Amino acid sequence: MTVAKDISGGVALWRRIADAIRLDIVGGKLASGDRLPTEAALAERFSANRHTVRRALAVLADEGVVGAEQGRGTFVRSARRLSYRIGKRTRFSEGLAGQARVTSGQLLSSRIENASAAAATALGIRTGAKVVRMETLSLADGRPLSRATAWLDYRSFADFAGRYTALGSFTAVFASYGIGDYSRASTRISARHADVEETKLLGLTPGAILLVSEAVDIDVAGQPISYALSRFPAERMELVV
Amino acid sequence: MTVAKDISGGVALWRRIADAIRLDIVGGKLASGDRLPTEAALAERFSANRHTVRRALAVLADEGVVGAEQGRGTFVRSARRLSYRIGKRTRFSEGLAGQARVTSGQLLSSRIENASAAAATALGIRTGAKVVRMETLSLADGRPLSRATAWLDYRSFADFAGRYTALGSFTAVFASYGIGDYSRASTRISARHADVEETKLLGLTPGAILLVSEAVDIDVAGQPISYALSRFPAERMELVV
DNA sequence: TCTATTTGTCTAATGAAATAGACAACTATT
DNA sequence: AATAGTTGTCTATTTCATTAGACAAATAGA
Numbered sequence A, B: 001m002t003v004a005k006d007i008s009g010g011v012a013l014w015r016r017i018a019d020a021i022r023l024d025i026v027g028g029k030l031a032s033g034d035r036l037p038t039e040a041a042l043a044e045r046f047s048a049n050r051h052t053v054r055r056a057l058a059v060l061a062d063e064g065v066v067g068a069e070q071g072r073g074t075f076v077r078s079a080r081r082l083s084y085r086i087g088k089r090t091r092f093s094e095g096l097a098g099q100a101r102v103t104s105g106q107l108l109s110s111r112i113e114n115a116s117a118a119a120a121t122a123l124g125i126r127t128g129a130k131v132v133r134m135e136t137l138s139l140a141d142g143r144p145l146s147r148a149t150a151w152l153d154y155r156s157f158a159d160f161a162g163r164y165t166a167l168g169s170f171t172a173v174f175a176s177y178g179i180g181d182y183s184r185a186s187t188r189i190s191a192r193h194a195d196v197e198e199t200k201l202l203g204l205t206p207g208a209i210l211l212v213s214e215a216v217d218i219d220v221a222g223q224p225i226s227y228a229l230s231r232f233p234a235e236r237m238e239l240v241v
Numbered sequence C: 001t002c003t004a005t006t007t008g009t010c011t012a013a014t015g016a017a018a019t020a021g022a023c024a025a026c027t028a029t030t
Numbered sequence D: 001a002a003t004a005g006t007t008g009t010c011t012a013t014t015t016c017a018t019t020a021g022a023c024a025a026a027t028a029g030a
Helices: A013-026 A039-045 A050-063 A117-123 A160-167 A170-176 A196-202 B013-026 B039-045 B050-063 B117-123 B160-167 B170-176 B196-202
Strands: A066-069 A073-076 A082-085 A103-114 A130-140 A143-153 A182-193 A209-219 A224-233 A237-240 B066-069 B073-076 B082-085 B103-114 B130-140 B143-153 B182-193 B209-219 B224-233 B237-240
Touching: A013 A050, A013 B182, A039 A050, A050 A066, A103 A160, A117 A143, A117 A224, A130 A160, A143 A196, A160 A170, A182 B013, A182 B209, A196 A224, A209 A237, A209 B182, A224 A237, B013 B050, B039 B050, B050 B066, B103 B160, B117 B143, B117 B224, B130 B160, B143 B196, B160 B170, B196 B224, B209 B237, B224 B237
Parallel strands: A082 A237, B082 B237
Antiparallel strands: A066 A073, A103 A130, A130 A143, A143 A224, A182 A209, A182 B237, A209 A224, A237 B182, B066 B073, B103 B130, B130 B143, B143 B224, B182 B209, B209 B224
16 A cells, blocks of 8 residues: 655654555455565655654554564564454354454443433434443453443333443343344444544554444344444454445 | 544644544534534633644635634534445445435546456455456545445456446446346445545545445356445445445 | 674754744624 | 624744664674
């Protein structure tokens, strides 16, 4: 991939270079263990100074994506991007089947609030009605993979948060409420930069790109049961429809 | 949305502020005609200097998203983000039904090349086999909405480019080859920054975020017919599954 | 061992990003 | 007409991004 030089557009050159190299790695163009081109070669390729390239490499080294060895070169350390499967039957842990050994969900906080217009429309209730709001972080093999906010109708799921803390998965909590099966009604996908809190919780470098999924799950009767806004680091995940 | 201050992460503050405000607008929090908070208020909200906010607003004004009026305030000019529907039967023009009046596709270039490993796997042919590569740009109401690269098996679609120039749509060209119906086998979605060429063709400001969709279409017999890599500006589009 | 190649470190200079403060120009309201 | 609130413009200063050059330190191969 090539990168702009003269025009910055508010994104620093070292950052664009780091993004371009990371893309080659997570996209599979460079495999684990491969040696990157030399700093001089990269500087030429991106029409940048060697110091600027070094800064980009330092960021990637910090992320654990590459590692430099004096006298030898810089080598690819990390693996490919994970794929998250989206379909009628979307479950977080199952979506990553076979790609990560351990997945876990963790409740950051929860509270009762009045439904925003968006949440109310999605859940089929009136704006301002009481809803449970859950802030969660999901991990795979110990690495944070998504930061999600979910809203549920308070009348049906008053103690959702308590049960989630005990059970650790949405699917399990729904089951405890007698909802043995549920499915995905709609998913809207967009992308934006991460904000401070997301950067911190997901262990990203500031300015990282997030894939944002806005999903509504329904029970077998077609009744909306949850409205969730999930944020995935684009550099570590891709969504598969 | 909040925004980082102290830590830049290689993305300039004015750019992050512009992105945050644009997100509020295309996300529907601010409607067309609404007055934005005053520059002073925005400066406080983002913990930034008023001049930095002014630079962000200048960018948005340049994009036509907002307009400032001396003595009165700054107002929202543009509309919401378009939704692009993805499913079993995905057609570019139909995906935008009801949201844009005129959609058109334009061939930038095409050539015969040897299939990359990714393209070969997707199309079910051997690596290095001859494929037709199409570079296209799609517009809705005159505004560029996607930049796509598509690969097709040369043995079946040798003259795809010629027919596309004449017919202006993939669906029409497939029909001319006797493929009356086809469907989407898989879609992978990721996100990254736009490169120079994409920035220019899509009319974006440098550093803009793209949603990248990697799709395989198959005919009724299940035979892969095309492999396409489409890039959508995240600030103008969202994908709906 | 010698040499070419590669990453690591230091100093310096230039331009862009961000902050700060002051005041002009315009609008709407009283 | 006066006033408060808002955007527009100017000057100045500090911090960060980028370029430039030189040389040290480690590695691999002849």
